[in-house]
Amino acid sequence: MTVEENIDIVLKLSKKPSDFRQRRIHELLAFIRLDPFLYLNRYPDQLSGGEQQRVAVARALATDSECLLMDEPFGALDAVTRCSLQDEILHLKNQLGKTIIFVTHDITEAFKLGDRIAVIKQGKIEQIGTKEDLCQFPKTRFVEQLVCTGLRNDGGNYQLVS
Numbered sequence: 001m002t003v004e005e006n007i008d009i010v011l012k013l014s015k016k017p018s019d020f021r022q023r024r025i026h027e028l029l030a031f032i033r034l035d036p037f038l039y040l041n042r043y044p045d046q047l048s049g050g051e052q053q054r055v056a057v058a059r060a061l062a063t064d065s066e067c068l069l070m071d072e073p074f075g076a077l078d079a080v081t082r083c084s085l086q087d088e089i090l091h092l093k094n095q096l097g098k099t100i101i102f103v104t105h106d107i108t109e110a111f112k113l114g115d116r117i118a119v120i121k122q123g124k125i126e127q128i129g130t131k132e133d134l135c136q137f138p139k140t141r142f143v144e145q146l147v148c149t150g151l152r153n154d155g156g157n158y159q160l161v162s
Contacts, residue, residue, distance in 0.1 A: 001043075001044075002040065002041050002042060002043055003029070003034075003039045003040055003041070003042050003043075003047070003055050004025055004040040004041065006044075006055055006059055007024075007025050007028060007029075007055065007058050007059045007062055008021055008025060009059075010059055010062045010063055011024060011025070011062050011063070014063055024062060025040070025058075025062075028058040028061055028062060029058060031058070031061070032054040032055075032057055032058050032088075032092075033054070033088075034051065034054055034055070034058075039051070039055075048081070049076065049077045049078070049081055050077065050081040050084065050085055053073055053074065053077065053085055054085075054088075056073065057073075057089075057092070061096075065098075066098060066099065067098065067099040067100070067101065068098055068099070068100045068101070069100075069101045069103075070089075070100060070101070070102045070103065071103040072103055072104060072105070073085075073102075074086065074104075074109070082109075086109060086112055086113060089102075089113060090112075090113060093113075100113075102114065107146060107147065111131050114131070115130070116128060116129065116130060117129065117130070117131065117134060119134065119142070119143050119146060119147070121140075121142050126139065126140045126142050126143050127139045127140065127143045134147045135147055135148055
């Protein structure tokens with residue numbers, strides 16, 4: 001499917017009228033900083049990994065849901081693209097005011113993107129809290145090892161200790 005068809009499919013399923021769908025697709029592409037006139041008719045193999053992820057975000061935003069689920073959206077991306085898209089997700093989160101449930105196995109990514117973080121071990125929630133709660137008051141040894149020994153607080157920016 002083209003970029004346009006990719007975003008349009010959720011709008012069609014929501015039974016939105018054609019003129020609304022076209023307007024919404026253009027708005028969303030502009031919002032995620034992809035020029036609609038350059039990208040509408042492109043196919044996935046004509047896009048970079050970062051551009052593909054942006055289209056996925058536009059598709060998720062198309063129906064204007066109150067909550068978005070993003071399951072390892074940056075897993076296959078190089079470090080530079082990943083960091084750039086993380087920054088864009090933060091920008092989108094602040095601009096849209098939507099709840100985003102972001103699934104990741106990368107604790108530094110969780111600390112960068114999350115307001116509240118759930119640490120899960122073998123399907124069981126070990127602790128839910130803010131970055132500060134998890135670091136200052138770990139409830140289990142697993143949380144302490146994962147969060148406290150693996151990260152360094154550098155003025156509110158948490159970085160992996162190597």
